[in-house]
Amino acid sequence: MKRTVFFVSDGTAITAETFGHSLLTQFGELEFRQIRLPFVDTPSKARDSLGLINQASQVSGEPSLVFTTTVDPDVTQIISDADAHVFNLFDHFIDRIEKAIGQKRKPSVGQAHGMGDRGVYEDRMEATNYALTHDDGISQKLDQAEVILVGVSRSGKTPTCLYMALHYGIKAANYPLTEEDLEQPRLPEFLRKHKHKLFGLTIEPHRLSKIRELRRPGSRYASIKQCRYEVEAAEAMLRAEGVPQLSSTGSSIEELASRILLSQGLQRAD
């Protein structure tokens, strides 16, 4: 039985989970069973959580790890009594930040992944709709795009666009280079005029072939020969046009999104 790690919060538990995950990657994250306990915002729910935590410690024979971001003092107290190693992620830093900025905290429960500033939230939703309606096709509204991903079909453009939109409110369009496009030495004209916003996604041909096989098994579209041809032609075209490129083969959408935003000077984090 693996040791269990709990992410406990009075809100979504996303912060506790993200930070706890990160810490655990330093220890080989996969050795742990991981459980999220969100919305633990009353003493009664805290006691329920306590029960689950203690039970896991008992079953695995080793104290569980608990990463928590609870704010309410009663809830925090109950969780801290668990038969487990409890790490309150806020405790250590709040005091130091108070000193650094000369201002006391305004305790608020679970606001980190709430709506926060409604304007910012609505930008994210609008960007998500934009990404969905400017996915894989020629669009009339590329003027509005902050970045336009180009690459062959199934190179990872759509999930990367969605990630940038959902998280950062970035209006990201994408355009799949067709065979017809690739027969030309230059980018299609309607894209060239947005050249400063273009970013290329490429992919290793064998990987692409595997992904396409899932979609259309045995097709010419999925054949390694076709994939190799398209990838080479696309890379050459983007190189000739001076469009920056990244490969999605060994990078997650989080990494791709971060690198693209960095490259395009879209590093705002608010």
Place this chain on the structure above:
Amino acid sequence: MKRTVFFVSDGTAITAETFGHSLLTQFGELEFRQIRLPFVDTPSKARDSLGLINQASQVSGEPSLVFTTTVDPDVTQIISDADAHVFNLFDHFIDRIEKAIGQKRKPSVGQAHGMGDRGVYEDRMEATNYALTHDDGISQKLDQAEVILVGVSRSGKTPTCLYMALHYGIKAANYPLTEEDLEQPRLPEFLRKHKHKLFGLTIEPHRLSKIRELRRPGSRYASIKQCRYEVEAAEAMLRAEGVPQLSSTGSSIEELASRILLSQGLQRAD
């Protein structure tokens, strides 16, 4: 000039940003200018970052705040010399976790938002494709869904499904209740047989009307009368069928996703 907060990492900086954001919500996050500095993985890039940080401190007349998750000792040292309040988010916890689990860290740079376990990553991408192809329509493959969101058009189903898929690899389908559906007292038969997977999203009618106005200004579809009718009929139907419901009016997609996964017993965090 607002005080500046930097999120610095040798990886995507997503952990530093998520955790830093959370800490700052305790102080009124919006009072800070926030800048993400990802992929600071060489001494030379660290010195560039140092320059930006020091410059910001000078311009605002107050030392900047820096949240960092760098692992490389040279990089970490350079950043820690900044004319700023530097919070290394890992420092404090790594020692304590080492003691708790009786095991030394295996320092690895920026793995938290990389691909990690490729199987887990591919599940996320597959779930994202699933959400995209099972969005707003009758699907043949609801058997595969782990959760199916139902609600009137524009109640927030799509972005919530995408969030669950991108982050948690949850296969989430959604079905918009049409006027025709709403004239019936019961759910359509093809949904009823998946009742245990259904979750309702509702929305305040005025808010819905505003959202629909953006899509089809002046339409019957967007009128408050129509919105009120649809919302009331949908809520009544879902109540009668015993399908749990949440309102998207005051909740972010992160909150909705967390509550839905909790309600459906999908709390795995690995």
